[in-house]
Amino acid sequence: MRTFFPAFLTALFFAHPEWFPGISSADDIVVYSGFWDQHWLVIVLGVLTVLEFIGDKNTDVRKFLHEAEPYMKPVSYLLVQFFALNAQNTEIIESIQ
Secondary structure, eight states: OOSSSHHHHHHHHHOOGSTTTTOOOOHHHHHHHHHGGGHHHHHHHHHHHHHHHHHTTTTHHHHHHHHHHHHHHHHHHHHHHHHHOOOHHHHHHHHHO
């Protein structure tokens, strides 16, 4: 199962929407991207995605990913949730509490 590939595509889409066909107004997308359009995130997710693909062919990489996956998944989910919250989401969460 690909863990990082969908996140990589999402970050790449928000960082460079002009690279994707059928996108007529990139300005609307950039407004909502926030955390996802950062280049360091695209690079990190790209490296992890490449490791996933290499892991299909290389047993050492597959073993590393299998052993590191229980730690990488929760940390990556936590980072996404932490950085993806914008001011509007924070206001909604505070109003619920």
